[in-house]
Amino acid sequence: MVDEPDQGHRLDRFVVTHGPGLSRMRVQALISSGGVRVNGEQADAATKVRLGQTVTVIVPAVVVTHLIAEAIPIDVVYEDADIAIVNKAAGMVVHPAPGHPRGTLVNALLARLPDLQAINGTIRPGIVHRLDRDTSGLIVVAKHERALAFLQAQFRDRTVEKRYLALVDGHPRTDRGAIDAPIGRRPDRPDEMALVSIPRGGRNALTYFRTVENFAKHTLIECKIVTGRTHQIRVHLASISIPVTGDTVYGRPEPTIAVGRQFLHAAHLAFRRPDGEEMVCESPLPADLQDAMNQARH
Numbered sequence: 001m002v003d004e005p006d007q008g009h010r011l012d013r014f015v016v017t018h019g020p021g022l023s024r025m026r027v028q029a030l031i032s033s034g035g036v037r038v039n040g041e042q043a044d045a046a047t048k049v050r051l052g053q054t055v056t057v058i059v060p061a062v063v064v065t066h067l068i069a070e071a072i073p074i075d076v077v078y079e080d081a082d083i084a085i086v087n088k089a090a091g092m093v094v095h096p097a098p099g100h101p102r103g104t105l106v107n108a109l110l111a112r113l114p115d116l117q118a119i120n121g122t123i124r125p126g127i128v129h130r131l132d133r134d135t136s137g138l139i140v141v142a143k144h145e146r147a148l149a150f151l152q153a154q155f156r157d158r159t160v161e162k163r164y165l166a167l168v169d170g171h172p173r174t175d176r177g178a179i180d181a182p183i184g185r186r187p188d189r190p191d192e193m194a195l196v197s198i199p200r201g202g203r204n205a206l207t208y209f210r211t212v213e214n215f216a217k218h219t220l221i222e223c224k225i226v227t228g229r230t231h232q233i234r235v236h237l238a239s240i241s242i243p244v245t246g247d248t249v250y251g252r253p254e255p256t257i258a259v260g261r262q263f264l265h266a267a268h269l270a271f272r273r274p275d276g277e278e279m280v281c282e283s284p285l286p287a288d289l290q291d292a293m294n295q296a297r298h
Contacts, residue, residue, distance in 0.1 A: 002053045011038065011055070012045040016149060019057050023149040024156065030057065067125070068102060069110035076112070078281060082147040082274040083140055084113065087283050090136040090261050095124035109141060119145055128152055129160075129228060137164070137266025138283050150274045155228065163268035164223045164233055165212070165285060167293060168242040169256050171219050176210035179236040183229040192249060193231040195239055205229045207236045215296040217256065218245060222267075233264060245292065259292040 006014055015027045015036055022030070030036050031045045037056045038047065049055065075087040088094070088105060095106040106124060110116055119125040119142065126141045128151045142148035154160045183205040184196030196202030206226040213220040219242065223233050234250045237243055243251025247262040257263075270280045285293070 002049045002051055002055065004051055006049060007051040008048050010045065011036065011043055011047040011049055014049050014055060015057055016153075018055075020059060020145075022059070022145055023152045025152065026145075026149075030059065035059065067096065067110055068107055069114065070102060070107040071111045072103065072108035074105065074108045074112070077138070077283070078279075080273070080275075082143055083151070083279075084109070084143060085138060085140050085269070085279075085281050088131055088136060088139050088266075090134050090286070090288070093133045094130045094139065095127055105139070113141075113143060116141075116143065119143075119148060129155060129162075131266055132231065132234075132262075132264070134261040135164075135264045135266060136283075136286050136289070138269040138281055139266070140269060140271065147274045151271065154271050158226055159271070161268065161270040162225050162228070162266065164225070165265045165267045165289075166221055166223055166233060166237065167245040167257075167259075167263035167289070167296060168219050168221060168237055169217070169245050169252060170242045171214065172209065172211065172221065172240065172242050177208070179205075179207045179209070179240060181205060181236065181239060183232060183235055193229070193235050195235065203227075203229060205232050205236065207233060209237070218296040220293065220296075234262065245296075257292050257295045259295075260288060263289055263292055265289055 012024060012027050012031060016024050019027065028045050034042050035058045039053050076084055077087050078085040086105065093100040093104045096104050116125040126143060126148065128140055128142055131137060131139055140151060142151050181195050182198050182202030183193050184202035186192045186194045204227060208224040209221050211219055212222050225232055234244050234247050238250040245257055245263040246255045246259040265285055267283050273279045
């Protein structure tokens, strides 16, 4: 029942706060399917609840997703009862998708954490955020619904600190700066992203960068992303003429250094754990990127 402190709040927010530990995305899906009722009537997610109303939530049984657990080695750098933090290797897709039904991080996690299968009933159970296949580094995974909702709220509120290391071709005009430009899908190449105005479907995207080390033809920079758009760092850096080294999609068709992939690594992740404690995790550059940086130095 809606009490005085909650009156005027959105329905989805009310259910996330007082419901059975579901993420906001899951709650919105339940509302759309009629699984949330206000005084017995279906309502929209944006409906403002009123004092004394009764909100009923019907959570359907978990849908079996037929994901296959695979004993793939992964580097779990931290784990507790609520979360796991993985140092993802380059070349690994985060979750199953068309063309990548197996061999993903989710498949590997299921072999280690079988209970993940029950979270969300989706093909990406426990996944809070993603990294590109050829981007290495830190990714946090929720081990149950309440942890998922807790972490998703931080990503939604943009309180998670994510920093990446990138080697770029050329040198930025300034040692530090911000790239504030909306990103959307290219209409002619839907698998690729580009700078797209908001009226044309782009979404706000903000990246801060600073120079870490200068080389003759390259620069090592640190990027801090406020938003988390697909390919954000790669698109933003290419837009100011310093594409990520090895990125043959948004950068040069022929890599300037023999690196074998884009030089992009999720090196720093900071957030609050579900128990309320601050969590800060660092990941050093993997060997292939260290080798590429040594090439840039000489």
